[in-house]
Amino acid sequence: MIDIERDPQTADEKAGGETPFRGMGETASMDTAQAQAPEVTETVREVIFDVKELQVTYPNASAPAVDKISFEMGKNEITALIGPSGCGKSTMLRCLNRMNDLIVGTNVTGQILYHGEDLYGPNVDAVQVRKRIGMVFQKPNPFPKSIYENIAFGPRIIGMEGDMDQIVETALRRGALWDEVKDRLKDNAFGMSGGQQQRLCIARCLAVAPDVILMDEPCSALDPISTGKIEDLMIELKQDYSIVIVTHNMQQAARISDKTAFFVVSLDENDNRTGTVVEFDDTEKIFTNPADERTEAYVTGKMG
Amino acid sequence: MSATVDAPRVAVQVIPPADSRAKLRERAFEAALIFALLISLAMLIALFIDVFTKGLPGLSPEFVTDKASAFPANAGIATSLLGTLWLMVVCIVFIVPIGLASAVYLEEYGTDYADQRTWTGRMIGRFNTFVEVNIQNLAAVPSIVYGILGLAFLVRGPLDLGKIILAGGLTLGLLVLPVVIIAGREALRAVPSSIREGSMALGATKWQTIWRQVLPAAVPGVATGVILALSRAIGETAPLLLLGAATFNTQNPSGIFSAISALPLQINTWISAPGADFQALAASAIIVLLVVLVLMNSVAIYLRNRYEQKW
Numbered sequence: 001m002i003d004i005e006r007d008p009q010t011a012d013e014k015a016g017g018e019t020p021f022r023g024m025g026e027t028a029s030m031d032t033a034q035a036q037a038p039e040v041t042e043t044v045r046e047v048i049f050d051v052k053e054l055q056v057t058y059p060n061a062s063a064p065a066v067d068k069i070s071f072e073m074g075k076n077e078i079t080a081l082i083g084p085s086g087c088g089k090s091t092m093l094r095c096l097n098r099m100n101d102l103i104v105g106t107n108v109t110g111q112i113l114y115h116g117e118d119l120y121g122p123n124v125d126a127v128q129v130r131k132r133i134g135m136v137f138q139k140p141n142p143f144p145k146s147i148y149e150n151i152a153f154g155p156r157i158i159g160m161e162g163d164m165d166q167i168v169e170t171a172l173r174r175g176a177l178w179d180e181v182k183d184r185l186k187d188n189a190f191g192m193s194g195g196q197q198q199r200l201c202i203a204r205c206l207a208v209a210p211d212v213i214l215m216d217e218p219c220s221a222l223d224p225i226s227t228g229k230i231e232d233l234m235i236e237l238k239q240d241y242s243i244v245i246v247t248h249n250m251q252q253a254a255r256i257s258d259k260t261a262f263f264v265v266s267l268d269e270n271d272n273r274t275g276t277v278v279e280f281d282d283t284e285k286i287f288t289n290p291a292d293e294r295t296e297a298y299v300t301g302k303m304g
Numbered sequence: 305m306s307a308t309v310d311a312p313r314v315a316v317q318v319i320p321p322a323d324s325r326a327k328l329r330e331r332a333f334e335a336a337l338i339f340a341l342l343i344s345l346a347m348l349i350a351l352f353i354d355v356f357t358k359g360l361p362g363l364s365p366e367f368v369t370d371k372a373s374a375f376p377a378n379a380g381i382a383t384s385l386l387g388t389l390w391l392m393v394v395c396i397v398f399i400v401p402i403g404l405a406s407a408v409y410l411e412e413y414g415t416d417y418a419d420q421r422t423w424t425g426r427m428i429g430r431f432n433t434f435v436e437v438n439i440q441n442l443a444a445v446p447s448i449v450y451g452i453l454g455l456a457f458l459v460r461g462p463l464d465l466g467k468i469i470l471a472g473g474l475t476l477g478l479l480v481l482p483v484v485i486i487a488g489r490e491a492l493r494a495v496p497s498s499i500r501e502g503s504m505a506l507g508a509t510k511w512q513t514i515w516r517q518v519l520p521a522a523v524p525g526v527a528t529g530v531i532l533a534l535s536r537a538i539g540e541t542a543p544l545l546l547l548g549a550a551t552f553n554t555q556n557p558s559g560i561f562s563a564i565s566a567l568p569l570q571i572n573t574w575i576s577a578p579g580a581d582f583q584a585l586a587a588s589a590i591i592v593l594l595v596v597l598v599l600m601n602s603v604a605i606y607l608r609n610r611y612e613q614k615w
Contacts, residue, residue: 059420099505104416131507141498144521144613153516154506190614201502208506 046075048212048242049096050113056091059105063272065091069110071261071280078234078243080253080283083263083298088275089246090138092263093214095119096244097133098126131158134205138217140197142189142204147172147181150189150200154208167207175203176233195226202233206241213237215245219252231256250299253283260286262295355594359587367588372554372570376581379574381589387469387557387565388538388596394473394560395537399484400530402477404519407488407526410436412514443482450479451546459547467548469557472564475543480533487529491522496615524611531604535597541568567593 054069066088073079081089091100098119100106112119119129143150151168154160160167168185172178177199181192189200198218205213215234219227234243234256247253253260261280265273279286279295290296297303370380410432418429454475458465465471495518503513545551549564551573557565567589574586 097505099501102501102504104419105421127504127507127509130505135501135505137498137501137505139498141496141502143499143502143517153503154508157506157508157512157516204502204506 045077047072047113048075048115049073049244050116051092051110052113053110054092054095054112055109056088056095056100057107058103059107061272062270063268063274065273066263066275069275069277071277073242073244073259075242076238076240077258078238078245078256080257080260081244081246081263082248082250082253082260083275084265084303085248086273086275087263087265088273089263090216091275093216093244093246094135096212096214097130097135099130099135101126131208132210133212133214134208134210135214136198136201136205136216136218139221140194140201142192142197142200144188144190146186147189147192147200148185151204151207154204158208160208171203171207174206174237175199176229176236177203193226195222195229198222198226198230199233202230202237206237210241212242212244215243217246217248220248227252250287254287257283259283262286262290262292262298264294264298355587355590358584359589359591362584362588363591368592371556372552372565374552376579376585379585381567381570381592383553383556384565384567384570384589385592387553387562387569388567390469390557390560390562391473391476391564391566392534392538394470395477395480395534396530398474398477399481399533403481403484403530403533404488404526406439406481406485407492408514408519410485411489411492412510412518439482439485443486446542447479447540448542448546450475451543453478454543454547467550467564468561469564470560472544472547472549472566473560475547476537476540479540479543480537483533483536484529487532488522488526491525491529492518494525494615495521521613524607524613528604528608531600531607535600535604538596538600539568539593541566541572544569545572567596 050072052070055064055067057064069088069092081092083089094100095108095112096114096119100108108120114129114133118124143153145153148168151171152164155164155167169178169182172181177196180196181187181200189197192200198221202213202218219230222230231252234245237243245253245257259280260283261277263275264278265275267273279290279292281291285291286295287299290299294303367380368385369382370378372381372383373379414428414432417425418432419425420429454471457463458471458474459467463471499517499521500513503517504510508516544564544566547564549566549569551569553563553565555563557563571586571589571593574582574589
């Protein structure tokens with residue numbers, strides 16, 4: 001298997017300054033870019049995120065929450081971030097769509113290249129980033145509105161064209177929820193079960209046609225049956241989207257992910273916790289033949 | 305080799321007998337609590353009995369539709385009731401946008417600009433703290449002080465509006481504005497941050513998030529706060545007296561530029577007038593005011609129960 005850094009078109013984009021975050025013309029240029037890209041074969045791995053030496057420090061913290069994190073995430077892959085609690089997996093994830101910007105004073109150094117463009121570059125607007133990179137949270141967080149309005153909110157605010165009923169139906173179908181809710185679209189989303197609420201949140205995220213979906217322990221509040229449904233859904237969504245998932249459930253990471261990053265946490269002399277990646281590789285290798293003994297201890301259940 | 309054998313089951317008293325003195329203390333404490341509650345309840349009941357025995361006979365449709373009159377037999381509350389309604393209209397139009405905007409700034413934006421790492425951020429942070437502390441203080445300022453303020457700045461002084469309903473309504477609005485801001489902030493704070501994050505993660509701007517998700521979710525709390533603020537404003541007499549409102553006014557107000565008249569002012573006039581007839585009129589007017597207050601509070605309770613979001 002040959003891994004290449006990024007395909008030539010993305011490199012051109014970087015050189016020509018034609019980048020994904022340039023306002024309204026953006027969608028058109030991205031479409032053309034994809035149309036002109038050389039046909040992707042199985043042996044070519046397109047890099048979506050290239051994280052280089054990332055360090056994140058929260059305001060008033062004396063030590064960084066994560067430090068020296070470098071790895072790449074590929075297109076149409078599920079990348080799992082695993083590791084013990086408090087090791088900075090969520091912090092890492094929230095950097096990928098700049099949700100950490102919402103905490104004023106958070107300091108991010110290093111680089112995250114998204115399709116070759118610096119996500120934290122001076123001309124990049126966090127709002128535009130989040131339109132391309134969606135997020136699903138740990139606890140289902142539907143809006144206190146109808147199921148229909150939950151889906152329609154995203155497309156409306158980003159000014160999506162087209163028939164809203166159609167957009168809503170497509171998103172709910174993609175979220176594997178349509179058959180269950182098609183007769184009660186006007187009902188309040190809070191009346192759904194936890195698993196349905198989480199699939200609604202995924203469908204809501206799909207409705208704005210993102211490129212990447214970030215998932216922060218999406219199944220931790222759900223029962224095994226709902227979890228199974230969401231895992232099936234993720235494997236299906238992989239065909240069209242790239243997914244990064246934080247999970248505490250190692251079996252889940254083993255079942256669904258292509259690549260896995262294993263995080264550990266280290267304490268400094270003042271007990272400040274700093275997370276870092278000790279191993280990043282194919283999921284199969286991480287779980288069967290890890291290079292680092294800490295990874296082995298964790299995945300076999302001797303630690304954490 | 306050993307075998308396990310059940311121990312013989314003999315009844316042993318393990319639980320000590322009840323401590324009767326501790327039980328007595330508990331009862332006494334409970335009784336003291338109920339007594340404290342009954343004192344305030346007794347005052348309310350005494351007020352009701354007094355007002356209803358004096359005022360109920362005088363209540364009639366004519367009492368509500370008649371204008372003020374120097375003769376007790378012809379006197380009604382039409383003028384003052386209309387005046388109160390107009391005052392509330394001015395008040396609500398003033399406090400809802402101003403109070404809500406202040407609450408949104410303090411709750412949603414205030415902390416964002418107060419970045420402790422920069423000099424301007426620290427100054428803004430200090431300013432926000434100053435404002436917050438003073439809003440709490442303003443809510444406790446005696447209403448008569450607002451009357452002085454209204455007289456100096458609205459009726460006379462810079463705005464020079466005269467003794468009109470607009471000036472009265474704005475004065476009452478200033479009086480209850482802190483209550484609205486505090487209630488608004490609580491309502492905004494009750495909207496979980498996961499809703500804001502969910503909205504922002506879809507690519508919504510902060511403004512879109514606040515306007516289309518946070519504020520609609522906070523409406524029941526805000527509405528409750530506004531109604532409770534209005535029910536405080538509706539009973540205020542002192543600031544209106546200080547503005548120099550006429551105590552005897554037979555001209556029904558036709559809008560916000562009419563002369564000030566208000567139900568509590570009318571009650572005050574009648575109570576200070578000589579003669580049992582006027583005392584009875586005052587009691588009847590108090591009943592009307594109480595009914596209006598109960599109605600407003602019922603609406604607030606209904607809104608809270610009907611639309612409150614369980615997160």
